[in-house]
Amino acid sequence: MTATSHPRSSIRTVSIIAALLASAGLAACGSDNNASNAGGNSAASTANCKGKDKLTAAGSTAQKNAVQAFTASYAKVCAGKNLDYQASGSGSGITSFVNGQVDFAGSDSALNAEQAASAAKRCGGNAAWHLPLVFGPVAVAYNLPGTDKLVLTGEDLAKIFSGSISxxxxSALVDANPQLKGNTEKISVVYRSDESGTTDNFQTYLGVAGKGAWEKGAGKAFKGGVGEGAKGSDGVAQNVAKLPGSIAYVEKSFADSNKLAVAQIDNGSGPVALTAESAGKAVTAAKTASNDPHDLKLDLASIYxxxxxxxxxxxxxxxxxxCSKGYDGPTAEAVKSYLDNAASKGQADLVAKGYVPLPEEFKTKLVASIDAIS
Known part of the structure; x- marks a missing residue:
C-alpha cells in the first residue's frame, strides 16, 4: 500500500485501524487465515499462535543457544507461549521423546533403525521426521600459545584424534604450519565424555574426510582412544581454555563464548576459516537421504x-x-507454531550466536515439512 495509489484519507483510515489492532494485541497473534499462510515460501511472515501454551523438548546441547533465541522470539510474537527445553544431550533427548516425556527432541544425529521403530510407536504408528532447524559449524578449537593461525586437513584431524599424531x-603438521617446527609439546585431545550427536557427526566427518586415517567408525560415544573427556559442550570448551596444548571439537558458539582459537580446515581446495559464509556454502550443498519428501534426514557425505x-x-x-502424525490437536498446532516461528523470525539472531541461518531454498522445504505435521 503506497501513497501514490490511495487518497490521503484512506491512508489515515488504514493507519487508525492498524493502531487499534495493535493495541488490542491482535498484531502479535494472527487470525486463522494468517496461521494458514504461515508456511509459505516467505517462511511465515505472519504469526501462527495456535495450540497449547507450553511445549516441552529436550536433547542437543549444540542447539541450546539457538533454542533460547527461538523461544524468546516465540514468546515475543505469541504472548503467553513458551518452550521448556532441557539441554540434556542428543541421546537423552531421543530417549525422552521415544518415552513420550517431551513433545519433540533435538538431536545432532539421525535416528538409527531401532530408535526410528521406537519413535514410530510413540507417534501412534506414524513415522518420526527429521527437521534440520539449526546448522552449527563445529570448530576445531585449540590452546597453543603463540600460534594465531593453525591449518589442518581432515586427514590431520583423523590422526590427531586417534593418537597417531601426538x-x-x-612433520605432517609442519608443512602447512611452519611455526610448529621443533615444537615437542604433547597434543592433549579433549572430547565429549557423554554421548553426543556432536561426537557422532565429528567422527562421521573424520571417516569421510580422513582419507582412510580414521577406521574407528562413528557413533555418539568417542572412539578415538586418546585424550581426556569433558561433559557437554560447555565442559569441552572450558577444558580447552585452561589446558595449554589442547585441541577439541566443539560448536562455534561455545568456542566464541570462551574466546578460543579456531583452526582453519583445508578441504583440498585451500585453507578455509570458519565463518557464517564459509559454513553456509557447505550447507547449500546438502542433500537429503530419505524417500519421504517431508523427512529431511541429510546425506552427511554431501557436506563433509x-x-x-x-x-x-x-x-x-x-x-x-x-511425530509426522499422532499428536493430539493442541500439541500438533503448538509444535507447528513454534517451529514455523523458529524457521522464520527466529533466524534473525543466529549469526551472532555462532550458527548458520537457513539458506532460502532449504527453508522452503523445511517449512513445507513443518506445515505437514498433523
Whole structure:
C-alpha cells in the first residue's frame, strides 16, 4: 500500500485501524487465515499462535543457544507461549521423546533403525521426521600459545584424534604450519565424555574426510582412544581454555563464548576459516537421504566430503525430531507454531550466536515439512 495509489484519507483510515489492532494485541497473534499462510515460501511472515501454551523438548546441547533465541522470539510474537527445553544431550533427548516425556527432541544425529521403530510407536504408528532447524559449524578449537593461525586437513584431524599424531611439531603438521617446527609439546585431545550427536557427526566427518586415517567408525560415544573427556559442550570448551596444548571439537558458539582459537580446515581446495559464509556454502550443498519428501534426514557425505573452494565442511545439522502424525490437536498446532516461528523470525539472531541461518531454498522445504505435521 503506497501513497501514490490511495487518497490521503484512506491512508489515515488504514493507519487508525492498524493502531487499534495493535493495541488490542491482535498484531502479535494472527487470525486463522494468517496461521494458514504461515508456511509459505516467505517462511511465515505472519504469526501462527495456535495450540497449547507450553511445549516441552529436550536433547542437543549444540542447539541450546539457538533454542533460547527461538523461544524468546516465540514468546515475543505469541504472548503467553513458551518452550521448556532441557539441554540434556542428543541421546537423552531421543530417549525422552521415544518415552513420550517431551513433545519433540533435538538431536545432532539421525535416528538409527531401532530408535526410528521406537519413535514410530510413540507417534501412534506414524513415522518420526527429521527437521534440520539449526546448522552449527563445529570448530576445531585449540590452546597453543603463540600460534594465531593453525591449518589442518581432515586427514590431520583423523590422526590427531586417534593418537597417531601426538605432538604439535609432527612433520605432517609442519608443512602447512611452519611455526610448529621443533615444537615437542604433547597434543592433549579433549572430547565429549557423554554421548553426543556432536561426537557422532565429528567422527562421521573424520571417516569421510580422513582419507582412510580414521577406521574407528562413528557413533555418539568417542572412539578415538586418546585424550581426556569433558561433559557437554560447555565442559569441552572450558577444558580447552585452561589446558595449554589442547585441541577439541566443539560448536562455534561455545568456542566464541570462551574466546578460543579456531583452526582453519583445508578441504583440498585451500585453507578455509570458519565463518557464517564459509559454513553456509557447505550447507547449500546438502542433500537429503530419505524417500519421504517431508523427512529431511541429510546425506552427511554431501557436506563433509565437499571440496568446494571456500566451503568450511565441518558443519553440524541439529534435527528437531517430531511425530509426522499422532499428536493430539493442541500439541500438533503448538509444535507447528513454534517451529514455523523458529524457521522464520527466529533466524534473525543466529549469526551472532555462532550458527548458520537457513539458506532460502532449504527453508522452503523445511517449512513445507513443518506445515505437514498433523
Amino acid at each position: 605432538t604439535w611439531g609432527d 566430503g565437499s571440496t568446494e573452494a571456500g566451503a568450511y565442511p565441518l558443519v553440524l545439522a541439529t534435527y528437531e525430531l517430531v
